[in-house]
Amino acid sequence: MLTIGIDAGTSKWAVSVLGEYREKGKTKTEFKFETTILTKEVKKDMGALLNLIQDFNPDCIVFPSGYGLPLKKISELDDNDLFKISLKKESEKESLGIRKFLSEAKKRKFNGYVIPSVKQLPTVENFKKINVIDLGTSDKLCSVIYALSLSKNFKTENFILAEIGYGFNAFIKIYGGKICDGIGGTIASSGFLAHGKTDKEIINNRKVEKFSGGVLSILKKKISPQEFFKNYKNFKNRELAHLYFMDGLIKDISALSDPKISKIYLCGKISAFVEGEIKEGLERKSGRIFEVENIEKNESNACIHWSSAGRGGAILANGICGGKFKNLTDWMEIKDARGDIFDYIFM
Template sequence: MVKAVGIDPGTMSMDIFGFDDETDEIIVDMSIPRDKITENPSIVIDVLRKINEKYKGIDAIVGPCGYGIPLKKASETQDWEIMLATFVSEEDVRRRLKIIGLRELMFLMKQSKDLNIWFTPGVIHLPTVPEFRKINRIDLGTADKVYTVIAAIRDHAEYYNIPYSDVSIIAVEIGFAYTAAIAVDKGKIVDGIGGTISWPGFLGMGFMDSELAYALANAYPYFSKTLLFRGGIADIADVDPKKTSLDEFVKLAKVNDKVREAYDAMIEFILKDIATLLVSVRKPKEILLSGRFTRVKGFIEDLILSIKRFLLDYGLETNVRTIRRRAKIAKEGAEGAAILANGIAGGKYRKLIETMELFKSSGTIFDYIKLDSSIKKKIVELFTGKHK
């Protein structure tokens, strides 16, 4: 009997999900607004302690960890690893961005030795992704994107009653800020397009033209991560994402030409992310979708139809659907994180985690920068204060 809990740190909320793999009981299914956690990260620890007390001990908890850390107990994590997983400039620390709340929560988790909390890898830490696909990349998929892929692999394997090692899929998460896509071949992550290197998402611009990066570095020397949440579909449509709900955005696309153009662009951009990953997994058996946008009925219907038509044009009769989930409140990532926690604790999903080779994760997010060594050294020192 293994009781496991996972936490998914979304842009809008931090979701917590947990289950008992013997009774199949859901022991927690909740969502906390991200702004509240930025103000007071300790509320997450309070929730975890209450769950731990109620169920007389949780066997493993997978905590949120930004860009990821090679799989290890939170209590055994070095401070510089947490700094790296949440790397941000001193100016942005003073701006009190949401990632600072996450960083503080990670330090609290490190100190909470009464809870069996684990930090886990991002895509770039995985040995199953060839090194050449990591060159000059940081965001191949954050740790929470790996959680979503875990949920997708579990769902696909159970849906078709096949071993995890037979799973070949592309998992796409369409979130409030970013879109990310991850390729899985034979049950292992082999490639990834994280939110900041994808085509534009709803808030974020995704990958950036190097010439634009050059222009920004000169015109805006104190480059803030707030810019990474701009230039996306909302800006193209000229809608305020704080005042316009996702449902309203989809409805506006039917009556407003500018919004319609942005809406069509968003769907095309998702197709382009999928197209890129078809190089890494040539014949995926399914495209599995998740994220806040998949809850919007009109959008998900349009997206599934567009993906199917696109794949058929290339002779691929690939099934396209959303990830099935047990949670009523928490997102797919939280459920995937709980599955990972279950595997860490030796539960029924241990084989899934072993197939993905998550226990063999290693390295750091800056390991694959192929620039002059002095530049790389300066980057590492700037964001960690030490290391290598």
């Protein structure tokens, strides 16, 4: 069996190809191929990525699903589904991302699925869904799946997954191996590039760009995360930006935390630079000891060519097809996802 997961990130897309095979009477899995492609390159030539996927002739694919739908075959998607996934109309320039990619993939008749976001999961209590759309997009669900796949007993896992990406931050809470709460990127603290939750009075009085208000806006300079975290003394407002960024991370993790949670998993492009500071900040704020681990850490500190969401997507596709990870994905009740991102909105 060969399955594929695709993660559509702000700065890059990641593709993971998972193989399942039998060896000496045991079922084994391994990632056969992984790569990352700059987002701007994908938008320029989506055909190249689609050709790459097609060449593997996969049994099942989990596609980027944005704000999510209950599990649905890509062949069954209509325009209303594409709008709910992207919250972009076909006429909008910014829709030339996930929406266009899914439309092109549908034409190729891939055997694949779009998947839920956190809000549509039955394991999240309904009162937590009131007046919010983004409790964590579908790629965050995939990152959680990857984190749980690393555990010997996923049914006993309690942790918070903090995805600290280039654009946005997001935080997902897991109890007993099931997602139970989340703070999505649009309502979380500011990211490296973009603002998260925003004071309504600012929106009422100023034009707010989607990818503004983060660290780079404070610095008024376009630099890489590596430059910012390693050469901070060279940049004006660096201390202000750094304190603002870290304070937001600690507050959001603390908001989901409770005495039963002592493990924090990190992923995302920025996570490698803040692991130690998050541990120190949480322990100083709470007076408790935390285990903080970056699940995308590379022992050689080299650039990784995969993402936890891409890997998690391939694992989910394996579970959907009845493979080795079926028990994990069934336990998370992903197939039981229901509803609409606009449910429980009373505004």
